[in-house]
Amino acid sequence: MGNSNMSIGRYAIYACLMIFAVLYLMPLYVMITTSLKDIEEIRQGNLLSLPAAPTLYAWAKAWGSACTGSECEGLAPFFFNSIRIVVPAVLISTLIGALNGYVLAKWRFRGSEFLFAALLFGCFIPFQVILLPMARLLATFGLANTVTGLVLVHVIYGVAFTTLFFRNFYVSVPTELVKAAQLDGANFFQIFRHIFLPISLPIFTVTIIWQFTQIWNDFLFGVVYSGQGTQPITVALNNLVNTSVGGKEYNVDMAAALIAALPTLVVYVLAGKYFVRGLTAGAVKG
Amino acid sequence: MGSLTISNVTKTFGSTEVLKGINIDIADGEFLILVGPSGCGKSTLMNTIAGLEEVTTGQLLLAGEDVTERSPKDRDIAMVFQSYALYPTMNVARNISFGLEMRGVPKQERDQRVQEVSTLLQINHLLDRKPSQLSGGQRQRVAMGRALARSPRVYLFDEPLSNLDAKLRVEMRTEIKKLHKRLGTTIVYVTHDQIEAMTLADRIAVMKDGVVQQLGTPNEIYDNPANQFVAGFMGSPPMNFVPCEVNSDGSLAIDTSGHSLSLTIPQSSTLKAQNISRVILGLRPEMLTEPKPERAGDSVMALEMDFDVTEPMGADTIAIGEWNGIEILARLSPEAGLRAGKSTPVQVDLSKVVLFDPESGERIR
Numbered sequence: 001m002g003n004s005n006m007s008i009g010r011y012a013i014y015a016c017l018m019i020f021a022v023l024y025l026m027p028l029y030v031m032i033t034t035s036l037k038d039i040e041e042i043r044q045g046n047l048l049s050l051p052a053a054p055t056l057y058a059w060a061k062a063w064g065s066a067c068t069g070s071e072c073e074g075l076a077p078f079f080f081n082s083i084r085i086v087v088p089a090v091l092i093s094t095l096i097g098a099l100n101g102y103v104l105a106k107w108r109f110r111g112s113e114f115l116f117a118a119l120l121f122g123c124f125i126p127f128q129v130i131l132l133p134m135a136r137l138l139a140t141f142g143l144a145n146t147v148t149g150l151v152l153v154h155v156i157y158g159v160a161f162t163t164l165f166f167r168n169f170y171v172s173v174p175t176e177l178v179k180a181a182q183l184d185g186a187n188f189f190q191i192f193r194h195i196f197l198p199i200s201l202p203i204f205t206v207t208i209i210w211q212f213t214q215i216w217n218d219f220l221f222g223v224v225y226s227g228q229g230t231q232p233i234t235v236a237l238n239n240l241v242n243t244s245v246g247g248k249e250y251n252v253d254m255a256a257a258l259i260a261a262l263p264t265l266v267v268y269v270l271a272g273k274y275f276v277r278g279l280t281a282g283a284v285k286g
Numbered sequence: 287m288g289s290l291t292i293s294n295v296t297k298t299f300g301s302t303e304v305l306k307g308i309n310i311d312i313a314d315g316e317f318l319i320l321v322g323p324s325g326c327g328k329s330t331l332m333n334t335i336a337g338l339e340e341v342t343t344g345q346l347l348l349a350g351e352d353v354t355e356r357s358p359k360d361r362d363i364a365m366v367f368q369s370y371a372l373y374p375t376m377n378v379a380r381n382i383s384f385g386l387e388m389r390g391v392p393k394q395e396r397d398q399r400v401q402e403v404s405t406l407l408q409i410n411h412l413l414d415r416k417p418s419q420l421s422g423g424q425r426q427r428v429a430m431g432r433a434l435a436r437s438p439r440v441y442l443f444d445e446p447l448s449n450l451d452a453k454l455r456v457e458m459r460t461e462i463k464k465l466h467k468r469l470g471t472t473i474v475y476v477t478h479d480q481i482e483a484m485t486l487a488d489r490i491a492v493m494k495d496g497v498v499q500q501l502g503t504p505n506e507i508y509d510n511p512a513n514q515f516v517a518g519f520m521g522s523p524p525m526n527f528v529p530c531e532v533n534s535d536g537s538l539a540i541d542t543s544g545h546s547l548s549l550t551i552p553q554s555s556t557l558k559a560q561n562i563s564r565v566i567l568g569l570r571p572e573m574l575t576e577p578k579p580e581r582a583g584d585s586v587m588a589l590e591m592d593f594d595v596t597e598p599m600g601a602d603t604i605a606i607g608e609w610n611g612i613e614i615l616a617r618l619s620p621e622a623g624l625r626a627g628k629s630t631p632v633q634v635d636l637s638k639v640v641l642f643d644p645e646s647g648e649r650i651r
């Protein structure tokens with residue numbers, strides 16, 4: 001008797017999942033189709049219909065010639081600004097996090113637990129709180145409105161998270177490995193390099209994806225601490241959508257939004273399976 | 287060359303004193319075994335010898351040199367851990383040679399050393415494997431190989447066999463003994479297993495609560511325990527402890543299966559002279575056996591006992607009876623074990639009985 005009941009239950013679950021999947025994917029579908037339509041079709045047509053004559057016009061314009069405020073060079077320059085901010089910020093914050101985590105997990109010292117708690121607290125400080133003090137600090141260092149300044153902000157803000165990730169990963173590594181390596185004559189950095197780095201791929205993946213997504217998608221720091229020529233893509237996207245020359249070009253807006261979102265999507269698709277694996281990775285079994 | 291002197295070493299973690307003044311002199315080439323109940327500080331002592339923990343007070347001398355302040359890598363000590371602690375991402379060969387690599391030994395020499403060590407331990411065919419691809423016994427060998435690679439002055443083994451099954455443990459025990467014979471290097475070895483302790487050790491240090499209770503050869507520890515704790519800790523099945531009244535002539539009053547006996551023991555004259563009225567009698571099970579005419583003598587006494595339970599162990603049978611209301615184990619031959627029951631004739635050999643003070647547990651000699 002149970003069999004048919006179970007399969008009915010199964011179908012209900014699948015149907016339910018399908019409905020939610022469609023609901024969640026709907027906006028993406030609308031964005032993609034709209035970005036491929038021309039403006040005439042958008043004005044007349046149905047929001048959900050497929051493009052009658054797909055065109056990359058909107059993509060080209062969003063990338064190369066759309067107006068973001070007074071200039072009209074598209075998103076391209078800002079895309080590269082973002083890359084110049086994200087790459088060093090992700091690498092530096094991840095490396096610092098790895099070293100911090102290694103120390104907090106395996107080289108406990110007086111007050112290290114307190115330090116860790118304080119760092120954790122850093123994860124919960126809202127962005128708004130540090131806006132003004134950070135602006136002061138950047139001005140003092142002469143880094144206001146520079147890419148370096150933005151990298152610094154993201155590194156500082158990110159270290160709390162990256163440290164947390166690495167520390168929690170490294171506490172599950174048996175301390176006897178450290179002792180054995182010490183007796184083998186390895187020093188602090190050699191132990192990190194030869195014992196800890198080689199087992200860290202999962203946690204590096206998690207941290208890099210996390211940091212990349214956070215920093216790439218950041219708008220607040222970008223809008224506050226950037227100047228002419230250093231604005232990240234999120235800020236430019238906002239400007240692009242809010243600048244209207246003539247009528248509103250929804251297809252260009254959609255293409256621009258997709259361009260801005262693409263890198264994080266690509267990173268997730270490429271490394272996503274390591275991400276999930278890394279989040280659940282437990283002890284290192286010998 | 288590899289002598290080790292542990293002098294007044296104490297270690298406190300926060301407010302708990304884990305080592306309370308340890309003094310042990312270990313001769314060059316000696317095999318010293320540390321035993322004691324869980325939590326008594328054995329691993330802590332090993333870690334302080336290795337330099338992985340700093341001593342709170344006291345001194346460590348290696349070959350006469352003070353190494354108390356030296357870092358682990360400058361002490362020339364190698365250690366085998368209970369969990370093996372093999373480097374998970376390195377293959378067996380690199381696990382073995384890592385210590386040499388860190389000390390700047392050239393590649394060619396390292397490879398040669400790996401070959402020597404792996405031949406000695408019969409793990410040549412495993413050199414390319416990762417630790418996760420090895421069985422427990424193979425991991426254990428690799429862990430030993432890592433320690434052997436550097437030819438240090440002292441080896442520390444912290445319960446190296448406790449993760450192995452019984453058969454493999456016996457095999458590895460023999461191999462360790464052979465290895466020690468062959469290398470002649472000083473070894474300090476922690477174990478829970480008394481047979482391991484008795485078979486391997488030149489000397490045994492019995493620890494309890496951070497204090498060495500007794501330090502001596504296996505025979506001294508077994509036959510001449512310093513106190514009731516040591517007597518009860520070494521030996522399996524354990525020594526029988528029977529509280530007794532002392533008669534006025536110095537003999538011990540024993541009540542078994544309705545008979546009253548007076549045991550006159552070698553210590554009787556001392557008991558009488560010192561006017562001691564109560565003692566705890568310590569008697570090893572193998573001293574209580576079926577009658578063996580060939581062993582009759584002054585100190586052997588015949589009696590009858592009731593046995594409620596017998597436990598055949600193969601080579602002999604443990605029979606459980608009662609003296610003064612306390613369970614007492616006898617070690618009978620398998621044949622005698624089959625006949626054991628009500629009013630079984632047995633003999634007790636009193637030449638090796640030991641006596642303890644009921645209050646302090648200290649030995650009365």
Ligand SMILES: Nc1ncnc2c1ncn2[C@@H]1O[C@H](COP(=O)(O)OP(=O)(O)OP(=O)(O)O)[C@@H](O)[C@H]1O
Nearest residue numbers: 299300302304322323324325326327328329330331
């Ligand atoms: N880092 C530490 N901080 C605080 N207490 C510790 C620390 N290391 C050990 N101890 C305590 O010291 C005592 C001795 O520990 P140790 O590991 O030396 O025992 P052991 O004799 O090796 O026991 P086992 O046979 O179970 O391995 C224990 O009570 C333990 O809780």
Ligand SMILES: [Mg+2]
Nearest residue numbers: 328329330444
């Ligand atoms: Mg221990």
